[in-house]
Amino acid sequence: MKKYFIILILLFTTRAMLTGQATDPLISSCIASAGPNSKYLKDFRVQLGKASEPCELRYKTQMSLWKNTRYRFTMCNSDDSQGKLILRIKDNTNKVVLSSFDQKTGKIYPYVDFICNKSGIYQLSFDFIDGQQGSGVGIVSMVK
Amino acid sequence: MRGRFFIFLLATVIVFNSCRNTSNSSGEFIFPEADSVPVGEAQKLSAEAIADISKNISSPVEIANLLQFLEVPFSPEYLASSVDANKQNTAFDKALALGILGADLGYLNMYEKTGTSIDILSSIRKLAEGLRVGQFFDFETIKRLSLNKSNLDSLLFLSIDSYTQIDNYLRDDNRGQLSSLMIIGVWIEAQYLATQVVKRYPDQMLKDRIGEQKIILNDLILLAIPYCNRDSQYGDLCRVLQKIKEKYRDIRITYTLGEPISVEKDDGLVIEQTETSVVEMTDEQLTGVIDVTKEIRNKLIITN
Numbered sequence: 077m078k079k080y081f082i083i084l085i086l087l088f089t090t091r092a093m094l095t096g097q098a099t100d101p102l103i104s105s106c107i108a109s110a111g112p113n114s115k116y117l118k119d120f121r122v123q124l125g126k127a128s129e130p131c132e133l134r135y136k137t138q139m140s141l142w143k144n145t146r147y148r149f150t151m152c153n154s155d156d157s158q159g160k161l162i163l164r165i166k167d168n169t170n171k172v173v174l175s176s177f178d179q180k181t182g183k184i185y186p187y188v189d190f191i192c193n194k195s196g197i198y199q200l201s202f203d204f205i206d207g208q209q210g211s212g213v214g215i216v217s218m219v220k
Numbered sequence: 221m222r223g224r225f226f227i228f229l230l231a232t233v234i235v236f237n238s239c240r241n242t243s244n245s246s247g248e249f250i251f252p253e254a255d256s257v258p259v260g261e262a263q264k265l266s267a268e269a270i271a272d273i274s275k276n277i278s279s280p281v282e283i284a285n286l287l288q289f290l291e292v293p294f295s296p297e298y299l300a301s302s303v304d305a306n307k308q309n310t311a312f313d314k315a316l317a318l319g320i321l322g323a324d325l326g327y328l329n330m331y332e333k334t335g336t337s338i339d340i341l342s343s344i345r346k347l348a349e350g351l352r353v354g355q356f357f358d359f360e361t362i363k364r365l366s367l368n369k370s371n372l373d374s375l376l377f378l379s380i381d382s383y384t385q386i387d388n389y390l391r392d393d394n395r396g397q398l399s400s401l402m403i404i405g406v407w408i409e410a411q412y413l414a415t416q417v418v419k420r421y422p423d424q425m426l427k428d429r430i431g432e433q434k435i436i437l438n439d440l441i442l443l444a445i446p447y448c449n450r451d452s453q454y455g456d457l458c459r460v461l462q463k464i465k466e467k468y469r470d471i472r473i474t475y476t477l478g479e480p481i482s483v484e485k486d487d488g489l490v491i492e493q494t495e496t497s498v499v500e501m502t503d504e505q506l507t508g509v510i511d512v513t514k515e516i517r518n519k520l521i522i523t524n
Contacts (some may be wrong), residue, residue: 107373115330116376117279140276142434143497144286144425153513167495173480174491187488194475194497195432197276197439217373 106152106215110187114148114217120202122161122214127207133164135202139216143195146219150187151176151202152212159208160184166199173198177205189219248474270396273439274387274403275517280323280410281376284330286429287413292421294331298413300521305346312453315398316520318347319405322383327413329375334366341366348386351398356385397450400443404457405520407440412517415510427506431499434468441465460516466510472500 100121107116139152141147151161162184165174176185184205204210258360300320307316321344328337348354359379365375383402390399411433418426441461448458478494 103377104374107377110373114373115281115285116373116380117281118380119377138272138275140278142278142282142286142427142432145282164496171413173315173493173495176489185487185489189485189490190490191490193493195429195473196435196497218282 091128100213102152102154102200102211102213103215106150106213107217109152110148110150110215110217111219113151113220115220116215116217117147118183118216120214122202122218123211124204124209126209127203130207133162133201133203137200137202138197139200139207140195141190141192141198143193145192147157147190147192147214148215148217148219149174149176149190150215153188153204154211157204157210157212159204159210159213161210161212162203162205163214164201165190166201167194168196168198170199175208192213237243248472263289270400270443271388271391273442274399276439276464277403277407278410278433278436279380280326280406280413281380283332283414283429284327284427285408287417288330290423290426291419294327294333296336298416299336299340300409300517303343303521305343307351308347310453311351311395311398312401312451314347314350315401315407316457318351318386319402319407320345320409320517320521321347322379323406323409323413325379325422326376326410329366329372329379332372337366339365351386351390351391353386356389357382397447397454400447401457403443404440404461405486407436408513408517408520411513412460415513419510427501428499430506430509431471431501432473432497434471434473437461437465437468460519464509464512464516467505467512471505471509474498474500480517 102214103119103121106119109115118139120137124134127134149163149165151163152219153159153161162177163175164172164177167173174188174190176188177183178185200214202212202214284506300317303317303321308317321340325337325340325344328334328340341359345354345357345359349356362375362378362382365371365378383406387399387402390396390402411430414426414430418430441458444454444458444461447454449455474497476496476498478496481492481494483490483492
């Protein structure tokens with residue numbers, strides 16, 4: 077009887093812990109990986125098939141970014157993802173202000189802090205490296 | 221000779237005219253040429269474009285974050301405590317109040333003021349259920365996270381995500397007008413918070429943030445325009461948004477150029493933008509924005 081009671085308590089505790097997280101485990105873990113000094117602001121869930129030919133980054137969205145704010149863009153990939161998620165941000169003049177992928181070295185950064193000094197609406201483009209198939213999430217948070 | 225001169229003159233005119241169009245975007249932010257986008261044009265905006273516009277509206281959490289950074293203490297005076305969820309009769313009232321209280325929830329969450337947030341959560345629940353979108357708001361979990369103060373990120377995620385899901389659902393359910401109202405409510409309340417705080421704490425960063433709202437004001441108006449002729453409530457709202465826009469008309473936002481500086485840190489990258497936006501706003505202009513925001517926000521919550 078005592079054993080069943082313990083199992084029941086464990087089940088309830090686990091459920092309570094799970095419901096306290098985002099429903100998508102990838103989002104929860106990615107929010108956690110953004111670090112303790114950051115505060116969640118937004119997420120972009122990206123799921124793409126393999127690109128038929130190399131092209132512009134395919135998942136496009138936009139958001140306003142404000143001066144005097146340090147934003148952290150954290151990219152996370154699901155286990156079955158073929159490619160790694162990358163991000164590029166352009167301002168309203170179409171100028172690239174941030175890229176999580178260094179084309180010269182091929183290095184992919186899992187997070188990029190952006191110290192914004194120009195308020196405006198920015199274009200965010202995500203894709204998986206080399207147009208590969210993948211599933212991932214980009215988390216935007218504010219850093220203290 | 222005369223023919224060549226004519227071609228040169230024509231080319232010069234074309235080049236200078238085309239340059240005039242681009243100079244505005246790089247040097248100074250101005251509202252689009254027309255005072256307002258024609259209703260017909262706004263109604264043609266695709267669902268995707270409207271969804272994008274709604275993403276541009278700044279989050280109240282960002283305003284609260286700035287206030288915390290400036291070490292402005294929390295004050296319950298700024299909250300829309302007079303909004304009674306039981307007295308919101310129309311869908312218009314409910315959606316607008318849902319937005320207003322959503323902004324207050326963001327402010328409370330950031331300052332971890334859990335006692336008050338439980339009251340606001342109950343009101344949000346009633347309003348959301350009244351609009352048949354209660355299923356997207358996980359009240360019990362948000363309430364529990366508010367009370368135990370253990371995980372601010374999960375609380376922020378669930379609160380923001382609930383509003384995002386409501387927004388998406390309303391648009392998919394052909395109730396885009398309610399989604400627009402909710403977003404407008406969020407913005408007006410966050411703007412009210414910022415403008416009330418700046419009166420007591422006239423910090424330049426906060427003044428700038430208020431002035432910079434000019435950048436998204438046109439987008440906010442675009443969300444409302446398709447519904448301006450729907451009934452008198454929508455018509456009134458469109459008029460007050462134009463009134464706010466009028467107060468912003470002579471506030472200038474200019475830009476200075478620069479190349480970003482990148483530094484690798486740990487596994488990541490830190491990029492500092494050296495381009496800047498500069499707000500030129502007189503004290504009178506700021507007072508105009510503060511006054512019009514207070515007048516409109518208070519009218520909305522009293523009407524509600």
